[in-house]
Amino acid sequence: MAGGRFHEKHKNQLWYLTLRQFLRHRMAVFGMLMMTAIVFAVVFVDQISPYDPETPDLSNMLAPPSLVHPLGTDELGRDMLTRSLYGGRVSLIVGVFAMLVAVTLGTLVGAVAGYFGGVVDNLLMRFTDFALAFPRIFVLILFAIIFMRPPFSDNPLIVLVFDALYKMPVARVVFVIGILGWMDVARLVRGSFLEIRNLEYVESARVLGAGTPRIMIRHILPNALGPIIVAASLGVADAIISESGLSFLGLGIQPPTATWGNMLKNALDQIFAAPWTAIVPGFMIFLTVLSINYIGDGLRDAFDPRKIK
């Protein structure tokens, strides 16, 4: 690494060491560059593309790839590349927000289980194990259809929640994926808390009179952050696959709003007439998930204290 004042000033700080370790992971840097490109394209698609993602162009239905439409058009004449990028907005937003829900829940469950131990730990972890053992896609589908209908209850709170989720498909999918994705994070966080809670500095904080919430949040959580960040990055990939899976089955976000999943479903319905419609949205999912997985692996190495040189 090149020297310079920044290097001199920060060379012993943990975050700096972590960053340097991350940048040494070639595939992680590749993933980072790919993700930057994808996010850039998705954010600025309305500036880049002359087409609208939802307006049909009936003179150009199912056109194969050409100079005007580099990746062809779908059954309503909409440009595939444009739609894939707009679809990326929805898929990435769902991925990030579902991950946030999952990580928050998982950290909460894991922190409580790890910090208090004993019966609480036992109960929470039994529940986590059992939630992990069951094929998640079946529960995802079940949850997805439960919230796809207008509310049906006398309880005003349930009506409020159901109604909101029913009317906002993106929020619904985020919610459903988020509340079913916390188990891995919970296990990791529990492990770290179990380890850290008995360290001397935690003990001294307690002696100094810090309350339980303060110890958990201010003293233990920052030192458990590494694995959480790794799990969070991989969680985005997981959530994107779950969203596209649900939308692929027709149970996620519905057309005309494009997402990678519902575009693939559309492609399956007309696979013989227009095979090219399957290639782009799927490739976008693949590329995003691959990049995120590489980033996650790079982060895992970077946060591993044994590997920092």
Next chain:
Amino acid sequence: MGRRPSAHGLRMKYTFILRRLLSVVPVLLIITFATFALMQLLPGGPLAAYENNPEISQKDIERLRHEMGLDQPIHMQYWAWLKNFAQGDWGYSFTTKRPVLVEIWDRLPNTLYLTGISLIVALIIAIPAGILSATRQYSLFDHITTTLAYVGRSMPVFYSGLLLIIIFSIWLRWLPSGGMHTLGKEFSLIDSLRHLFLPVLSLSTLIAAKYVRFLRTSMLEVIHLDYIRTAAAKGLSERVIIYKHAFRNAAIPLVTVVAIDLPVLFAGALFTETIYSWPGMGRLFVDAATRFDYSVVMGIVAAIAFLVVVSNLLADIVYAILDPRITYS
């Protein structure tokens, strides 16, 4: 291995297995009860179909609700369901009017056939690939294998499935794009194998990618242990060392991984069945869920929970038998 377990050890083993068997029951009860309770959240309930029917008054619906026991507290309803379930009465599908047990029985063998063969194919691919890439670490083969495993891990099965259809059914026209056999044709082995090929390929690559990564790591750990060096120092051939000494120990945890990843296999099967119009349980579940066909959904969840729990249990038992070091607590 090779050492015979003592009588005491054997007894420990049996109590361990028995205890694990008994611990399965509450898990199954919790899964089915949770699903049952969730279904109550669904709008409408089993009578939803009648609610928009002008011929049926609200009063009739109330009467039906009472007759069907739907106005009772949820644990009572669950208890009634459980009693019937245990006696083989799994209810009727609203859409086909056939017994749920018959519906599932029609589809379950197809799913087990698809997942079973995919699992075997995945192991046939993953075991040699994992061993070779560990023993020739950082070779070209290792790089290609790890990259492919990475690609496989990031490729959703509903995309690889579509790509395989595009390549093999549309461009090359070699293989059919869906179904279990050609409609209206007499059964032939070749025909059914041709239909099996693509679904198995997409499902097995999905899980093979995971197994390869795991086996490679686990082999690398074992290879650096002392007893392997001893074996090499004794002058045993590389073949014997790798396949007889190293692989055996590296493969034990693979049993657990296969069991833990069963949900992935079933989830993969659900998508594979949807893409290739395979008449299995996954597709039945999606269809039943979209039609709010409660009893079918309930039956499938119970069946899958049972399969997963039982195979986890089997893996534990196999693990306990294979690995003499394990403690039975």
